[in-house]
Amino acid sequence: MMSLFNMMAFKRVISFMPPPPAATYIVFHPQDNNIIAIGMDDSTIQIYNVRLDVVKSKLKGHSKRITGLAFSHVLNVLVSSGADSQLCVWSTVGWEMQRAKSLQLRGQSISQSDTRVQFHQDQTHFLVVHEAQIAVYETAKLECSKQWVPRESDSPISHATYSCDSQLIYASFLDATVCVFTAGNLHMQCCIIPSAYLSPGVSNSNIHPVVVAAHPEDPNQFALGMSDGGVHVFEPLESESKWGVPLPLENGFAKGVPAAPSIGTSGSDQAPT
Structure with a gap:
């Protein structure tokens, strides 16, 4: 079950979307705090309108649970990551998928693990964190611009x-x-x-x-x-x-x-x- 709290009165305003599936990640829309993107354990992303108490869109593109979500108010996109080691970019206008890419490590697909995303201050690049790499991606083309990989003998x-x-x-x-x-x-x-x-x-x-x-x-x-x-x-x-x-x-x-x-x-x- 998810709950929304009023931080002025510290009181619960509403509870919604009882599991299953369970919510695994949540982030507010940067320009409309009535809109919440909710990553789910079943690999979907629910775009929920708190004021109307309705799911506006249900985004499907991942094959494993959602482990990261990040909005860019400059590019008007939502970037998602999952335990399937895949990145997806969604338009916040119509919620269509713009592009998707699987993480790669030394030319081969990397193991399934939680992947997290965070936008840079410039709102056009974002950080990708996986147990086997740290990378910076350029959002428009979803291309990796920088990557750091631990040695095989190093800890994840x-x-x-x-x-x-x-x-x-x-x-x-x-x-x-x-x-x-x-x-x-x-x-x-x-x-x-x-x-x-x-x-x-x-x-x-x-x-x-x-x-x-x-x-x-x-x-x-x-x-x-x-x-x-x-x-x-x-x-x-x-x-x-x-x-x-x-x-x-x-x-x-x-x-x-x-x-x-x-x-x-x-x-x-x-x-x-």
Whole structure:
């Protein structure tokens, strides 16, 4: 069941669309908050009008559950991603599919996994995050303009997001490593190893980040939500003001690379800096 709440009174306004299928992703239309795009477990996308309490359109193009949705108010499109590793672009005028493409890795189709999307500040490019790659796509032609792929020996990517100014990309991995990339060319600025922010006992366990959230006003601050329920907030030391310098790595990252630069952290477990 989905519910809409009034944030002024903190009261439920309406409940709608009881499962099955369950909703797996939700996003408001950027120009009309009466319109909600709802990704479903059955691979469809419901375009729901809250005021009229009606489903305006039902979009079909994916073969697995929907794992990501993002609107561009500049291009008037909705971009969707699914567990089928496919990207779709939909017009917000008539809700027709404009184009679709499956993610590719080294010339072959990649395994099925959650794929997430997020628009760049310019609203014409978007970030694609998959366990096996981070990529930036140009929306009009749905072409990949930049891609970063971990080495086969590296841990899968768990999540990634743009900084608030879209100049950096913060990415987390299943081994609890965190990397900071420049958004313009996907060059790695620094790599933070687990022992830099987790206590010794925790850093040797399977606890890892499941979500990365960028600060809405400070482009150099971000938070990690951990699999054990903990939250860690990161920022560079005041003496360094920003995240590192490019590391001499061609692709992927080497395990054991020290954090660069030093970091300040806070959260459920205070970590050394």
